[in-house]
Amino acid sequence: MAKLEAIAQAIEAGKIKIVGGLVAEALADNLDPLIILNQGMIQTMSIVGDKFKRGDIFVPEMLIAAKAMKKGVEVLKPHLAGQADLSLGTCIIGSVAGDMHDIGKNLVAMMIESAGFEVIDLGVDVPAETFIKTIKEHPEVKLVAFSALLTTTMPAMKASVAAVKDSGLHGFKIIVGGAPITQDYAVQIGADGYASDAGSAAVTAKQLIA
Ligand code: B12
Known part of the structure; x- marks a missing residue:
């Protein structure tokens, strides 16, 4: 859980350079990719949105958090996508x-x-x-x-x-x-x-x- 907390904090603070590494560490610790996504990342964007709504942060902070989230998703992507063998x-x-x-x-x-x-x-x-x-x-x-x-x-x-x-x-x-x-x-x-x-x-x- 400490890893999820670290990912959440890094996204919220827009620490683009470290998010990918933290997600890779969480995966190496065998944390479920969906839990990393939902609890470490998506929930954090809701918190960011609420802070924006209250006027605690502004568009630049929201943007940088979004960029950090994207970095994390890049690392997570191969672990989330299953191998579909037939095209629908x-x-x-x-x-x-x-x-x-x-x-x-x-x-x-x-x-x-x-x-x-x-x-x-x-x-x-x-x-x-x-x-x-x-x-x-x-x-x-x-x-x-x-x-x-x-x-x-x-x-x-x-x-x-x-x-x-x-x-x-x-x-x-x-x-x-x-x-x-x-x-x-x-x-x-x-x-x-x-x-x-x-x-x-x-x-x-x-x-x-x-
Ligand atoms: C990051 C963000 C930004 C970033 C976007 C960066 C990017 N590349 O996406 C930036 C800084 C650019 C931005 C700008 C703005 N934003 Co903004 N933003 C957000 C924030 C914090 C997070 C959105 C997000 O990524 N959530 C995480 C993802 C995973 O969740 P999601 O998008 O909801 O998607 C899930 C579901 O909705 C669903 N889903 C989504 N799409 C689809 C499509 C299909 C087909 C299906 C089936 C499902 C589905 O599945 C997704 C995955 O589970 C939200 C707050 C929030 N809580 O949503 C505000 C928010 C959406 N923004 C808001 C506002 C007001 C703005 C601005 C107008 C601010 C401004 N004054 O300039 C501008 C508008 C720019 C524009 N023209 O679009 C408001 C909207 C209020 C409203 N009711 O309309 C919010 C709610 C913040 C707030 N609480 O006030 N924003």
């Missing part, structure tokens, strides 16, 4: 227009990939047109995944889902997620699926295309 199809994923958050989206991409999908990650601040263009370029696509972390980008998610549905393209399911997104909202905007975290995103993704 292509999944296109991106953070919706106006949204620069990508840590959660990257984790979802990683878990969906390890569930057996080929993942095309469009990155952050992705306009609806880019999703549509990419679907056209990849007619084999089975899943389109939208991420939004801000209440102010939820309308962009709604508009993106609507644009993709109105495009007349078909043969795929739509999954949405992100901290402010709920099952009710997903249904309201016409998405086929919703998941609250990366682990359940992979499970839901498989169920949607079954």
